[in-house]
Amino acid sequence: MMDLLIHIFHVTLDTITDVFPIVVIIFGFQFLVIRKPIPNLGKVILGFIYVLIGLALFLVGLEEALFPLGELMAQQLTDPVFIHGIGHVAGDLMWQDYKWVYIFAIAIGFSTTIAEPSLLAVAIKANEVSAGVIGITGLRVSVAIGVAIGIGLGTFRIVTGTPLEYYIVAGYLIVIVQTFYAPKMIIALAYDSGGVTTSTVTVPLVTALGLGLATTIPGRSALLDGFGLIAFASLFPIISVMAYAQLSEWRGRVKNNENQST
Amino acid sequence: MKRQLQQIISPLWQSTRDLLPIIVVIAFFQIFVLQKPIPNMGQLLIGTAFVVLGLSLFIKGLEVGLFPIGESMAYAFARKGSVLWLLLFAFSLGFGTTIAEPALIAVADKAAEVAALGHVIENTEAARSAYASGLRLTVAFSVGLAIVIGVLRILKGWPIHFLIIGGYVGVVVMTFFAPEEIIGIAYDSGGVTTSTITVPLVTALGVGLASSIKGRNPMLDGFGLIAFASLTPMIFVMGYGMLI
Numbered sequence: 240m241m242d243l244l245i246h247i248f249h250v251t252l253d254t255i256t257d258v259f260p261i262v263v264i265i266f267g268f269q270f271l272v273i274r275k276p277i278p279n280l281g282k283v284i285l286g287f288i289y290v291l292i293g294l295a296l297f298l299v300g301l302e303e304a305l306f307p308l309g310e311l312m313a314q315q316l317t318d319p320v321f322i323h324g325i326g327h328v329a330g331d332l333m334w335q336d337y338k339w340v341y342i343f344a345i346a347i348g349f350s351t352t353i354a355e356p357s358l359l360a361v362a363i364k365a366n367e368v369s370a371g372v373i374g375i376t377g378l379r380v381s382v383a384i385g386v387a388i389g390i391g392l393g394t395f396r397i398v399t400g401t402p403l404e405y406y407i408v409a410g411y412l413i414v415i416v417q418t419f420y421a422p423k424m425i426i427a428l429a430y431d432s433g434g435v436t437t438s439t440v441t442v443p444l445v446t447a448l449g450l451g452l453a454t455t456i457p458g459r460s461a462l463l464d465g466f467g468l469i470a471f472a473s474l475f476p477i478i479s480v481m482a483y484a485q486l487s488e489w490r491g492r493v494k495n496n497e498n499q500s501t
Numbered sequence: 502m503k504r505q506l507q508q509i510i511s512p513l514w515q516s517t518r519d520l521l522p523i524i525v526v527i528a529f530f531q532i533f534v535l536q537k538p539i540p541n542m543g544q545l546l547i548g549t550a551f552v553v554l555g556l557s558l559f560i561k562g563l564e565v566g567l568f569p570i571g572e573s574m575a576y577a578f579a580r581k582g583s584v585l586w587l588l589l590f591a592f593s594l595g596f597g598t599t600i601a602e603p604a605l606i607a608v609a610d611k612a613a614e615v616a617a618l619g620h621v622i623e624n625t626e627a628a629r630s631a632y633a634s635g636l637r638l639t640v641a642f643s644v645g646l647a648i649v650i651g652v653l654r655i656l657k658g659w660p661i662h663f664l665i666i667g668g669y670v671g672v673v674v675m676t677f678f679a680p681e682e683i684i685g686i687a688y689d690s691g692g693v694t695t696s697t698i699t700v701p702l703v704t705a706l707g708v709g710l711a712s713s714i715k716g717r718n719p720m721l722d723g724f725g726l727i728a729f730a731s732l733t734p735m736i737f738v739m740g741y742g743m744l745i
Contacts (some may be wrong), residue, residue, distance in 0.1 A: 249528070249729055257600060257601045258601050258659060260596065260597040261567065261597040261598065261600075261601055261697060261698075262599045262602070263597075263733065264593040264594065264596075264597040265567070265570055265571065265574070265597075267593075268574060268578075268590060269570070269574070270591070272578075272586055272590075273574065273577060274520050277570060279569075282565055282566065283565075283566040283567075283569075283570060285562075285565060285566065286562045286563065286564070286565035286566015286567060287567070288561065288562070289558045289559070289561050289562025289565065290558075290562035290563060290566065290567065290568070290601075291557075291558030291562075292558055293554075293555045293556065293557065293558030293560070293561070293562055294555065294559050294601070294603055295553050295555065296551045296552075296555025297551070297552055297555030297556050297559055297603050298555070298556075298603065298606060298607065299534075299551050299555070300548045300550070300551025300552035300553075300555055301548075301552060301603075301607050302548070303545070303547060303551060304544075304545050304546075304547075304548025304551070304552055305548070305549075305552060306547065306607075306611070307541070307544070307548070308523075308545060311539070311540070311717065312527060314532070315535050315537070316530075316535070319537060320661075332624045339530075339534055343526070343530055346526045346529075346530075347523065347526050350523070350524060350525065350526050351519075351520070351522045354519070354521065355519075355530060356515070356518070356519075356520060366629075370735045400639060403607075403684055403685055404673075404676045404684060406671055407672075407688060408676075411669045411672075411673070414669075414729060415666055415669065418662045418665075418666070424669025424679065426661060426662060427661050427725040427728070428711035430661065430665055430725060430727075430728035431725060431726075431727040431728050433692070433728065433731060434691070434692060434694075434700075434727040434728060434730065434731040435700060435727060437604075437692045437693070438519055438604075439519075439556065439603050439604045440516075440519045440520055440523065440556070441519045441523070442554065442604040442607070442608060442692070442693050443604060443608070443611075444523060446608055446611055446689070449609070450615065451612065460619065461615045461618065461619065462615050462616065462618070462619035462621065462682045462685075463681060463682055463685070465685065466615075466683070466685025466686050466688070466689045467610070467685040467688055467689060468689070469608075469689040469691075469693055470685075470688035470689050470692060471691040472692060473691060473692030473731055475628070480520075499538055
């Protein structure tokens with residue numbers, strides 16, 4: 240217990256250096272350029288103290304829970320005893336044998352994205368601007384499907400050890416082609432949705448999952464194969480959001496044609 | 502009294518909601534698929550409590566202290582008219598918020614650990630922390646640069662997809678030259694940078710700017726800053742990998 244408290248204290252000291260640049264920027268610009276005293280200075284200082292302690296606690300909790308949890312799930316799901324059952328002589332495992340890994344990755348990707356509050360805010364805005372063409376639920380589900388497919392495919396890549404850049408470059412090509420055909424108003428939003436979806440809690444867990452998989456699966460190296468899941472999770476929503484917008488537009492057109500012909 | 506209680510509980514509930522889907526999925530797999538109890542349950546529970554508590558305090562602190570000034574400053578600079586100050590502020594905002602981004606701190610430390618085990622750097626405390634800080638500074642610099650380019654885009658009204666496609670080409674070209682072991686980390690750093698602190702402040706800057714310039718649509722032009730901020734780190738981190 241005492242060790243833990245000392246550890247938290249050290250991490251808090253470290254976070255001061257992390258928060259320091261923002262303090263300098265805010266106060267610097269306020270004094271040098273805007274030249275007005277900061278309103279509610281007491282509240283601002285209190286806010287920074289919260290940020291310091293909160294960041295430190297979060298980082299300690301990360302080491303104690305989120306990282307171990309991601310690694311633990313990777314270990315358990317790739318354990319030959321789990322895949323083949325006890326007593327079987329395990330031969331070389333093929334990529335199909337890791338099906339629970341993919342299912343787990345898809346489930347994590349979908350559920351964390353659907354529950355993401357910032358995505359809901361973006362979806363509501365998109366709905367307003369598109370005059371209802373883009374549905375709130377439709378957009379959220381399509382982003383979640385994008386992230387789920389992304390992380391699922393990402394774990395498949397780790398299992399097979401194929402180079403990350405092939406997948407990403409292929410994804411880029413799809414995005415570029417789609418950009419020419421997708422409705423214009425969705426494009427910036429679709430590009431942004433890639434970055435917004437991966438929250439502070441999801442990133443460490445997914446990173447640990449990838450590194451855990453690369454460490455436990457024979458023949459993979461954590462350095463070469465372990466990273467990349469976040470890249471998948473940020474690329475595929477762009478594709479799925481544009482696809483969703485294209486689909487809504489196409490459906491709207493079909494409806495219009497029907498209305499005109501009757 | 503009731504309001505104070507609500508003030509404490511509501512951010513706690515928010516962070517719990519972030520974690521809830523993860524807990525549900527893991528619990529489901531543990532009970533129905535793996536059919537095994539989780540080892541070190543106590544440690545994991547304490548850690549999870551820390552994550553919830555820490556994230557709640559962090560977000561509460563941002564809402565009380567940072568966001569109000571940050572947003573009012575973003576609006577003030579967007580309306581001030583001096584392009585130089587605006588760009589300087591845009592860079593600082595991107596840089597400062599990225600340095601303190603919790604997910605980036607976590608991933609950079611992990612990357613340093615893995616790089617040390619893979620003998621890319623020496624496996625000492627000092628070498629690891631130098632590598633992690635270098636990584637974070639690189640990412641922060643590139644996010645700052647991305648915000649500057651994004652602000653210029655809003656000012657000039659450049660179409661977003663040319664810049665994005667240009668960025669993609671940059672990523673692909675860098676991939677040919679970068680050492681193999683940095684590529685995964687570099688690609689990931691794009692998605693990591695933009696979460697808790699950066700998104701609200703940068704969005705405020707973008708939307709404030711787009712709504713204060715005539716002929717700009719906040720929806721069309723205000724978005725897109727985040728997209729740049731997730732592209733440039735990939736390019737620059739690969740550059741960092743080439744230097745090390």
